[in-house]
Each structure stands twice: as C-alpha cells, then as structure tokens.
Amino acid sequence: MNRLAVTIGNLELKNPILTASGTFGYGEEFAALIDLNRLGGLVTKAVSSEPRAGNPLPRIAETTCGMLNSIGLANVGVKNFIADKLPFLKKLDTRVIVNIAGKTIDEFASVISEIEAAGGVAGYELNVSCPNVKEGGMSFGASAQITALVTAKARLITKACLIVKLSPNVTSIGEIARAAEAAGADALSVMNTVVGMAVDIATKRPKLATITGGLSGPAIKPIAIAKVFEVTRSAKIPIIGIGGIMSCDDVLEFLITGATAVQVGTANFLNPQISEQLVTDLENYCQQNNIQDINQIIGSIQVK
Amino acid sequence: MNRLAVTIGNLELKNPILTASGTFGYGEEFAALIDLNRLGGLVTKAVSSEPRAGNPLPRIAETTCGMLNSIGLANVGVKNFIADKLPFLKKLDTRVIVNIAGKTIDEFASVISEIEAAGGVAGYELNVSCPNVKEGGMSFGASAQITALVTAKARLITKACLIVKLSPNVTSIGEIARAAEAAGADALSVMNTVVGMAVDIATKRPKLATITGGLSGPAIKPIAIAKVFEVTRSAKIPIIGIGGIMSCDDVLEFLITGATAVQVGTANFLNPQISEQLVTDLENYCQQNNIQDINQIIGSIQVK
Amino acid sequence: MEPLLASSLPQKDLKLLQCKIIHKEWFTPKIVRLRFDEPHIAKLSNPGQFINIKVTDNYVPLLRRPFSIHRVDRENGWFEILFKVIGMGTQALAQHEVGARLDILGPLGNSFKILSQNDSAILIAGGLGIAPLLFLAQELVQSKISATLFYGNRSKDEVCTVKDFDELGVAHFLATEDGSAGLKGRVTELVAAKKNMVVQSNSMIYACGPNPMLQRIKEMMEKMNKVCQVSLETLMACGFGVCLGCVVNSTSASNPYKYVCKDGPVFYTSEIDLRE
Amino acid sequence: MEPLLASSLPQKDLKLLQCKIIHKEWFTPKIVRLRFDEPHIAKLSNPGQFINIKVTDNYVPLLRRPFSIHRVDRENGWFEILFKVIGMGTQALAQHEVGARLDILGPLGNSFKILSQNDSAILIAGGLGIAPLLFLAQELVQSKISATLFYGNRSKDEVCTVKDFDELGVAHFLATEDGSAGLKGRVTELVAAKKNMVVQSNSMIYACGPNPMLQRIKEMMEKMNKVCQVSLETLMACGFGVCLGCVVNSTSASNPYKYVCKDGPVFYTSEIDLRE
Ligand SMILES: Cc1cc2nc3c(=O)[nH]c(=O)nc-3n(C[C@H](O)[C@H](O)[C@H](O)COP(=O)(O)OP(=O)(O)OC[C@H]3O[C@@H](n4cnc5c(N)ncnc54)[C@H](O)[C@@H]3O)c2cc1C
Ligand SMILES: Cc1cc2nc3c(=O)[nH]c(=O)nc-3n(C[C@H](O)[C@H](O)[C@H](O)COP(=O)(O)OP(=O)(O)OC[C@H]3O[C@@H](n4cnc5c(N)ncnc54)[C@H](O)[C@@H]3O)c2cc1C
Ligand SMILES: Cc1cc2nc3c(=O)[nH]c(=O)nc-3n(C[C@H](O)[C@H](O)[C@H](O)COP(=O)(O)O)c2cc1C
Ligand SMILES: Cc1cc2nc3c(=O)[nH]c(=O)nc-3n(C[C@H](O)[C@H](O)[C@H](O)COP(=O)(O)O)c2cc1C
C-alpha cells in the first residue's frame, strides 16, 4: 500500500507533491535534475489559445524572502503545446495538469477542447487569478460570478479533473471558492501570487515594467495558510495548497490545515531538486511517525 | 529651513518618520533608548472606551521574515490613557497621534470626544482595519460604507488631523480610500497587517489562539508598496505608508511611491532605536544627494 | 515582606549594547555557555533578569531571542548566558565565536525577590531552567542565605554547571529520567522525595523549567504552604513591554493576563496559572 | 558558418553540485576570484557559460546569483569565478573562505561561438565583463586563434587578471575613465581609437560589460560590418529556462523577447536590442 496516495476529484495521486504552474516549465526542463515520475503531479506553465510573448521587461524582482514576477503568461500557445510539449508529458508516469489561461471566458473553454482532443492529460487548472493579466480591469478571479461562468463552461467540455486556482487578492476568498464549487470544480488551488510592488530608489522606477506583479516565496506562506483555512470553511471539495513551500515542514503545515495536496513554486528556482526531495522527506516523515496513510494528517488541525 | 518637514492635513511634521500603533507602546517605553523628540510623530497603541485585556494566548508567532500577532487591541482604555499616558505624551515635542479602536461606530466617536476634552493630541488614527477584532463578521475596514460612517462621525467631533488606517485584506483598497476621503479624512494610513496564519506541525494547533492574525514585517513590504501606489491613484489626500519598513531605503521607497510620511512598526522590536536612526539616515541621504526638500522625493515615481 | 533586592523597574537601566564574546564553553553537543564582556549588564543586572539578542545580522530569524543572565562577574565586568540549541535562533547564536560582537538589549524584566526573613532557599531547575539559578545562587550566597539545588534532566549528559554551584557552596540533588544520575524520575519527584527538607526550613522556593513542571511545582508548593517564585518563558517579540505578545494567564479575575517581559519573567506562583 | 565549438544545449550536462572553494584571491577590496574543485564543470563547460550559486544557506537573499565561468583547468578539475561585491548576494558570497562548500547549479546557458573562418578575435571588456573572456581566451588559444583584449575600467585599481591574459599570449590595451592606465576614456573610445585593427583583420568580436556599453559596441560593429557576440546579464530567478524572467528585447518582430539564460547569455548583436 502506498501511504502517500491522495485523491483529488477523480484523480489518484501517488503523493501530494505537485509543482506549481510557471515554476516548472513543461516538465522537461527538470528531467536532467530529478526523476519526474516520483512526483504526485506537475502543473504546466499556463497555456492559452495563441502563443503569448508575455510582458515587457523587467519581469522579475527580488524582495525580502520573496520575489515579484510579471511574466504575463508568456507561453507557446495550445497548438505548440500539443505538438511540442505534450508528447514528452504523455510518457511520464505522473499526473499532468495543464494550467489554462484566457483573456476571455471562451478562451478557457476553447483551449481545453483542443487539449481534450489530443488527450493524455489528467486535469486542468483554470488560472482565473493571475494578477499580471488584467483585461478589462480586475482579474477574473476577483469576481465570484465570472469565476463561476469560466468554471461552468469548462465543466461542460471535460470530465477530467477540473481545478480552479484562486486569487488571494480579494476580500472574501470563501465566496469565490463556493462559486467555483457550485459551478462544478473538482478542486481548488489556493493560492496564486499576492499583488506586490517594488521601486528602485536609484532610478525611481518600478522594478517591474507592469508596475505591480505577483509576490511569491516564503514571505507569503502565512497568507496562503490563512487562505487555505478560510476555504476549508467555505467549500467541501479538495484543496491544493500553494504559497511559499520550501520544506517538508511547510508541506505538513498545509496538509494539517486542510490541503489534500500541495504545489511547490518559487522553491524550484532555489533548488531545482526540491520537489523530488519533498516526496522523500514526506515518506521519511510518515515512516518515522508511524503514519500509515497521509490522509490521517490532512485537515487534522486542532481548533477548539 | 528644515528640509525633512512634511505636512499631513493641518499637521506639520518635522520629518516623515512616525512609529506605528501597537509597536511603540505609549512612547514612554522607548524614552530610555531614543530621543522621542527627534521623531516626526508617534502613534499610540489603540485606545478604546473601556480597558481591554486582549486576546487569549498565544498571541504572536514568527514567520519567515515576518511575524503574526493577535494582540486584540489590548489597551488601558481611554480614561487610564488620559490619566496615566497623556501627561507624558503632552510634554513631548513631537506629534502625538492616538490610534482609536472601537467595536461599534459610536465607540470611535466617544473615545475621540473624551480625548478632545483632555486636549493635547495632534491627531487621531481610526483603526477600522484590525484583522484581530471582528465583531459581527468582517472587520469594519472591509466595507466602504462603514468606513465612511466611522470617518464622518469622527469628523464631526474633531478638527484635529483625522487619519483612517486601511486594511490590505480587501479586493479594492482604492474604493475604501475614496470612501474615507469623501467622508472627511485628512489622510490615510496604508496599511494595517495582512491576514495570516501558522500551524505548529507538532501539536497541530494554530500558532495563535485566534487561529488567524496579522502579518507584519519585511515580508509584507511589497504588498504595502502596491497598496500605497493603488491608493495614490484613488485618493488625493496624503498617505502614510506602513509595512515592513526596516531601513532608510525602505522609507525612500514608500516616499517615492507616493507616501508623504511613513510609520515604522515591527522594526521597533528588532531594533528599538530604529525610528530615531531613520531620521538621521534620511537627513544624511538628503545631504548627500543635495535634496533641499524631502517633498521633491514624495511621489517622484517614474511610470511611463 | 521587605525585599532585600528590589525588583528593578524594567527599562531603568535598559541599553542597546554591542557585546563581545570573550569565552565559549560547550557542555554537550547542544548546550553552550557564552561569556560577554559588558560591565553595564554585569554591574546593573539582578538574578532573574534577561537579555534579548539579535542572533544574526539579517532577517532570518526576524525576532530577537531572550536568554536569562546566567552568571555575572561584577568586578571584572562580564556576564554569561547558558543555552541549548533547539531551533533556528539558538543554532545561529551558537555559531558565533570568541571575538564576535552581538547586538544585545538588556537588562530586561524583573528579578527574583530575595527576602530578609528567609534564612534558606531551595532552587528547583528542570533542564535549561538551571540558567538563571546560578546567578540567583551567587546573590543568595552574597546575602548569606544558604541554598540547595534540586536539578532534573533527561539524562546525566545534560547535567551542567553543578560544579559552579558546588564552588558557591550550594548543595545539589539530581534527578534524571533515565536514572543515569541521582534519582530516577523527574525533578518534581525529587522534590516530593525530599519533602521534609522543603517543608521544614524557613525557605523561599525558586523554580525555573518547562511550564508543565512549573505548574506541578506550583501545586505542590501550595499544598505545602510554601511561597514560590518561578521564572517563565514565552515567545517574545520585543522584550520590553510594547508588543503585548508575551502573555501568561494570571489568577486575577480583573486582569486576566500578565506580561512575562515586564511583569515577569519572575512571578509568585500565586499570580499565574500555567495550565494549558 | 560552421561552429568549432557547438553551443551546448542548456541543461544537457546540468547538475546541482556542492563545490568546495580551494583558492581565494582578492584583486581589490571589492573584486575577488574564487576557485572551486569541480571536475564536472571544469570538463564540460564552454566559455560564455555560467553557474548559479546559492550564496547563503537561508532565504536572504532568496534567489541564486549567476556568475560567468571565468577560467577552467580541465586537467586538474577546477574552475573559477571572478566577481565584484555590489550588493547583498555578492557580499555574502565573498565571505566564504577556502574549504567552504557552496551549492552550485551548472553549467548553464549557451557559449561563445568560435568559428573556423576567423583567424583572430577581439575581446572587449567593460569592468567585470572581463570575467568570461579569460575562459574564452583560453579556448581561442587552444584553437590557435590569436586574440587581443580591449579592457576598460573606471581606474587603474580595478584592472585585474591582465597578467593571466599576458600568460596566454593575448595582447591587451587598457582604457580608464580617470586616465590612470592606458587611454583616458571608456573602452568604446579605445575601440574607436584602434578602429583600424578591428576593421582590417578577419576577426570575430566578443564583448562583455554593462548594457549601455554593449549597445554602443553593437552600433559601432554594425557600422564597421563586423560580426559581434556579446554576453549579457539580467536578473534571473532560475537560470535554466523555466521562470521566463530573464528577458531582453530581441530584434525579431515575430518573437519580441529572448531569454538570457537559455537563448544566451551569448548573443550575436544582430539578435538583440539593448536600448532602454
Ligand atoms: C525570559 C526568557 C529567558 C530565557 N532564557 C533562556 C536561557 O537562559 N537558556 C535557554 O536555552 N533558553 C532560554 N530561553 C528560551 C530561548 O529564548 C529559546 O530557546 C529560544 O527563543 C528558541 O529559539 P530558537 O530560534 O532556537 O527556536 P525556534 O526556532 O524559535 O523554535 C524551535 C522550537 O522550540 C519552540 N520554542 C521556542 N521558544 C521556546 C521556549 N522559550 N521554550 C520552549 N520551547 C520553545 C518552538 O515552538 C519550536 O517548536 C528564554 C526565554 C525567555 C522568554
Ligand atoms: C549570466 C550572468 C553572468 C554573470 N557573471 C558575473 C561575473 O562573472 N562576475 C560578476 O561580478 N557578476 C556577474 N554577474 C552579475 C552578478 O550575478 C550580479 O553582480 C549579482 O547578481 C548581484 O548580486 P548582489 O546580490 O550582490 O546584488 P543585489 O543586491 O541583487 O543588487 C545590488 C544592485 O545591483 C544591481 N544589479 C543586480 N544585478 C545586476 C547585474 N547583473 N548587473 C548590474 N547590476 C545589477 C541591482 O539592481 C541593485 O541596484 C552575472 C550575471 C549574469 C546574469
Ligand atoms: C515566475 C512565476 C510564474 C508563474 N506563472 C504562473 C502561471 O503561468 N499560471 C499560474 O496559475 N500561476 C503562475 N505562477 C504562480 C505559482 O504557480 C504559485 O501559485 C505562486 O508562485 C505561489 O507559490 P510559491 O510561493 O510556492 O511560488 C507563477 C509564479 C512565478 C513565481
Ligand atoms: C504587535 C503588533 C500590534 C499592533 N497593534 C496595532 C494597533 O493596536 N492598532 C493598529 O492600528 N495597528 C496595530 N498594528 C499594526 C501596525 O501598526 C502596522 O500597521 C503593521 O504592523 C505593519 O507595519 P510593520 O510591517 O512595519 O510592522 C500592530 C502590529 C503589531 C506587530
């Protein structure tokens, strides 16, 4: 029996360690450094209908225990994804989840249809929450209604695991979570980056060309834990915890708080072997603590 | 001429360095360590109608480059404040701003009236944004309407500088800022702590008794800079920048982004002499860079 | 009760200092003693007080770490701390070597009350709770009050600094959980075993150690009708009374909390409630 | 144009390594050279490639820092980096001493193309841009291509490693902004002054330095009809093609950006646009 196995919707994962969109390329970049098949799953860089060049430079900045990015969903587009990236991913013995980006509600649906036709992916993660792409004002993820619409349209098209990735940049993440759940999502990824900004005091220019960007890394972990906790109180579908995970202790903190799985993001840049390492560390933790089933840990938080 | 002087509403500050509520006691705790009169101003711990014991323990936790607190506005109450704390503060040659906390809209107004009667303070900072006191659900600061109501009622009672302290835990801080401005605020403090949480993986208990708390420290600076920038685009009244300030470079980053003054919070715990040090550092910076008037820096951000 | 040593006002002598490490001594691979050259603290601090150290020059860890003043040499102007490496902060602290200068805030907190009507004292330490008791023993001896130490540890290897108590003329009794030295069991069991000694004399009881131990001591002493002072530890952000983070439950109905850094770290057991 | 040294695929030989510092040499109070014992990188890297170093074992700074491979000894299995302390990361890196092991990812990026039809090479360095050019010079000499170095600095004190170029038989010309060595002025002025040398020979031009200098070189070389390769620096989060943060503007209309860590760090000047 595999004591690390968890279930997200109709998906069985061999362990709860996934890699976060935008921090793991399309998987192959890491093939020389880790055994991808040991991961519970991987989430690809966002895929949109057309190739996107992304935002102007500079696109990244370092902050205290964090980083800002405004990559702007630069990606190869769905056709190139299917032609060039999917064949490699199909050969992997791990769950491949495709992160989907759209400027319109219909773009989400159309990208998914194209990938469905090609087959071979385990699920989709709807990126309604990217703080770096704002067509028509607010990002989609700030509205419960639009989130529900995007989710419902995607649900009509695929039976694969449908995950909605939520933004922390809202007054009530619970409200958005409930909307996504009601619209048919199988799981919720909590969370995307936090809106942040940095200014170069010498040049007086923002450190990102887009002025603001998304903050990630260990600095945001307490925010992510709070959001995961809030979502456990609002929705019943499984949660994938994301934000500042650097160590096995961090993974456990998310699982205890109620996440069924986690995604590792910025940590992949610091240590490209961290994702596989976390699988090993989690195995060791269970062994040492005599935990037969990781599900015993999930949601085990003690609140009086 | 004092090149560091700035103006917030009807208040002239000798320099833009203030200390943040809840991190500087009532000033006297620092008297042995720094010359309080060198500060632009100080903001007291929250004052409410009745003494408050605060939240159950544990109340603080450390996170990566940040800390969580759920002090819960523990304070001596307005009568003791006037009797025991105000006499010391009145003797200072710096601006004293009283942070006001209330469980009801009327409590804000009544605390201010009592202090007005006693006299001697330069302004009030309405703490509508504390994430650690939630009577009836959301904190007041999450609602533009309630923020406006609290502000308008306070405005009727005092001609002193009226500052509204905004919460970052909202979808649109700009909307709340406009509401406070329209209701008569002289300035906006941006920002209070970010909702965060941490879990002890050994005991499986939240590290704070209140489960979630407020995140402060260098981890949140990029969030605070983004909020200050957003507020500059939404309101015209002066902004006091707060969040993760540790160094003179951080102060400059806030000023360049558009804050007229700043408050130093968590840094006072790490280095109780930091506030005075920042005044010195800012003076030196201006001297070295031949800046005759700090107002040249304020809002000097270059966005194309 | 008239205090011989007045509990110093927190802050009165408070300074932010750069103190040089002049001696470093490892007792176990985890327990280390650092000596700092700093006349200000050596001269003006009282037993029970603590210092708050910035253990690295960056933000990891962010907050200072508090340590009891373990021993002072008022004449030569040095003081010591004794600590165990348990996490990030103590790990970083233990890496500093002789010659390094550390950013230290102190002295902080109140101190143990040494009362003229007590002709003897019983010191009870659990593990690293021994740290402040050596300084206390120094002062008791100065005040001609005879002291006895009850000292519990997990095992013999962790027993440290008893030689220094010996030199002061303080008798000691050990307990270890694994029975490798002294009584097999916890320090509370040692105290129970020596109950007669505790009850008979006109002694003040001083204790320091983990909260569950101190709660147990509190209950035992209340039963024996003994006055007892304990030194507490909590997480602290500031150490000097401004963050209001360092709370413990008090026994007063009107004022449910005490602040360890300014009301303590030393409390009479009657003032506080250490139950979870 | 047939490359003598194929630009290696990023990643092919990529490894995460723990490399020991075996030599440390200060050129100025700010410029230091570190030698690492690491046969993998010494043997498999090509000039122009870089490594990405975790400079501390905590999160301050959070990201790795990239450094060009400065020199290799393939036989003895070591390589070097040369860098200047400018901020938090380089400060921390410079504090490590001989014997320390650092977490290094590499080799990364493409490399300078050494083409058979070029019988000579001109190397142009601005400041620390000298770093990758010594390794390049090593390989050019190996390939029997004669090289000349134009090297600009603010002042004489900052000129470093020319002795190593001398030893390889590479002639050098200096420029300093304060005139303390060589031509008074910038390296671009030196290149202009030696225009004849540049234009006449059948040489490849290689340049490394700050962006404004490289943009100026690009313009000069375009006017002279010379093919020129430059090595670029940008902020990087990952260094191996996944974060998409390390962009520069390209000259291609269809593909507006190039990624320095995987498409570069070496580019033909025709590929990129370094204007602000
Ligand atoms: C007034 C006072 C005096 C002190 N004197 C001494 C002393 O003389 N010698 C000494 O060794 N220690 C002393 N301490 C405790 C010391 O400050 C802690 O050991 C230290 O803060 C732990 O820091 P860390 O970064 O190594 O551990 P962290 O990484 O912060 O924590 C590691 C683990 O230890 C737990 N922990 C943190 N603080 C404490 C604590 N105070 N007690 C028990 N567990 C804790 C954490 O919850 C965590 O599980 C004192 C504390 C106070 C408040
Ligand atoms: C492919 C590549 C190869 C490199 N090779 C070398 C080398 O061989 N030797 C060497 O000394 N450096 C080299 N660098 C640059 C080196 O990585 C930077 O000096 C380093 O990242 C600065 O880190 P820091 O933490 O000290 O500065 P930070 O604290 O990050 O920054 C301090 C200041 O320097 C500025 N800055 C940051 N990075 C750069 C940069 N790349 N160029 C100019 N200014 C910058 C920042 O904006 C800031 O104002 C290389 C960079 C790249 C991308
Ligand atoms: C450089 C970068 C690019 C990212 N790109 C995407 C993306 O394309 N789609 C997406 O949903 N999230 C994207 N993210 C967000 C991450 O998937 C993750 O939600 C976030 O970084 C928080 O996790 P971390 O703190 O572990 O990095 C990106 C993050 C970074 C740092
Ligand atoms: C321990 C603590 C107590 C606080 N108490 C108050 C308070 O009573 N009223 C208030 O408006 N803000 C309070 N704050 C928020 C600070 O004033 C400040 O807005 C916040 O800490 C962010 O700034 P920093 O990152 O510099 O600490 C408190 C913060 C901390 C850390």
Ligand code: FES
């Ligand atoms: S530690 Fe801050 S009040 Fe006690």
Ligand code: FES
């Ligand atoms: S540094 Fe990450 S893609 Fe180049």
